[in-house]
Amino acid sequence: MPKNRSIRFALPILLSLYAISISQARAGEQDLSSSDIDRMVQSIWKSKGIGPVGPASDSEYLRRVYFDLTGLPPSLDETESFLQSTDPDKRSKLVSELLSDPAYGAHRADVLMGEIIEGRILNRRLPEESFRKYFESSFNQDKPYDQMVRELISASGDSAENGATYLVVTHQANPEDMTGTVARLFNGTQYRCFQCHDDKFGDWKQTDFWGTAAFFARTDIRPNERMENRLVSVLIQDRKNGEGVIPEGGVTPALNGLSKEERKKTRRQMLMEERKNPVAPSFLGEPVRVGKNENRREVLAKLMTSPENELFARSAANRVWADMFGKGLIEPVDDIYDKDAGEWEPLLDSLAKELVRSGHSLKTLYRLIANTQTYQLT
Incomplete structure (x- = not known):
């Protein structure tokens, strides 16, 4: 959202368009993927001459995703089971298990x-x-x-x-x-x-x-x-x-x-x-x-x-990102009015649109982010 862009809208007609706006927001949008997020992040890093660090080890990722999604550490049995697994999809499966x-x-x-x-x-x-x-x-x-x-x-x-x-x-x-x-x-x-x-x-x-x-x-x-x-x-x-x-x-x-x-x-x-x-x-x-x-x-x-109030979805998406990375795309997360995310604006905009497209499913955003290579870096 460009700085100083007004989001004050004509309210007298808003309520009558409420249901229509929701259906339009959810239709015609292509699903955002974890790899889409990675491409946006890597593009910004490349423009700044920054290279990614190495991937997190299984033990690093395990503790990180457990704390971020459940607020709890994995048990000894859960740790041993995950570390011993040779399933190439074990990380994405773990994310689904934790969200359930x-x-x-x-x-x-x-x-x-x-x-x-x-x-x-x-x-x-x-x-x-x-x-x-x-x-x-x-x-x-x-x-x-x-x-x-x-x-x-x-x-x-x-x-x-x-x-x-x-x-x-x-x-x-x-x-x-x-x-x-x-x-x-x-x-x-x-x-x-x-x-x-x-x-x-x-x-x-x-x-x-x-x-x-x-x-x-x-x-x-x-x-x-x-x-x-x-x-x-x-x-x-x-x-x-x-x-x-x-x-x-x-x-x-x-x-x-x-x-x-x-x-x-x-x-x-x-x-x-x-x-x-x-x-x-x-x-x-x-x-x-x-x-x-x-x-x-x-x-x-x-x-x-x-959906006419863009701040709602942007605020929610920014908070989810902060939950997973410890910092929002706009900081502080409770003061984003009239601010944009700079080079991160396309990413925040994509996350906000995906939230609306998914029917405001928070699990969709948490799943997307947890499955990115960006989140899985050391």
Whole structure:
């Protein structure tokens, strides 16, 4: 993506073209192969006068791919079996085995859950079983990544029954916190940089941040079920009214730790601010008209994952590359907006297109990269 290229698109017609865009993105694209990736990498190395190092030994490759795909070392038996095998396809077969291993989903769940919570402390009285089950099963089943992200952004209901509520639960339904996390993880954009003021180094405005936060303004969280004084679950719901607002200082007052009367007073003050200076929903700087009966978070989820939003697939592909090589094609991985990958741009573009063509299969990208000669170098 060329630098300064605008990706702000005409949103009023986007949703009507949503299904068509997906089918077109998946059709007519030729499959990307591991050898295609190697050719692109080698071409860049050649232009720089760089020669590849030697191939990794079986033991090197074994430990590397185990840790990258499952987060675990191989067992002694697995190591002996692999090293003794004379099968010329044993590496590609191992990749398939690891991607089918439940440890793959557990590892990916650890990574994404950690990135979502980002240092926050989940209520220790709240069981995590439903959350882990959701993430692990989603990754192990290779649920389309765009579908998973839509579920995370729009999830509602009982947290004990719907593990996709993890995003809302860990952020206590705080609009600006959810906005910052969603933009960082799924759009590769640091929205927090213009939460309190206009971006001094780009074209982002403070209203762009709060326009996105407005999609979360109607989301509520409350205790749902207790057992012997232990919180079992919380309930996520969306109100039919309520507007986003830019609070004084760019930060919404924290309600945690306040007394019941203090919370009521703070909410009344916030409601008065909403009435005085409401902020309408917007995405990537463009206003979004949300129907009276539409759920705002569902609208945002569709906009975020639409093929029209190139940042979504680019961000995902860049993160997968970073998972396997320790560094993204664009760094940092959570700040890729308005940046290109330089000479690596064709490779990132190819990976992003392959992700869309494959139906947003993350396993497809991990498999492709793990089977490259580039990944198998020492």
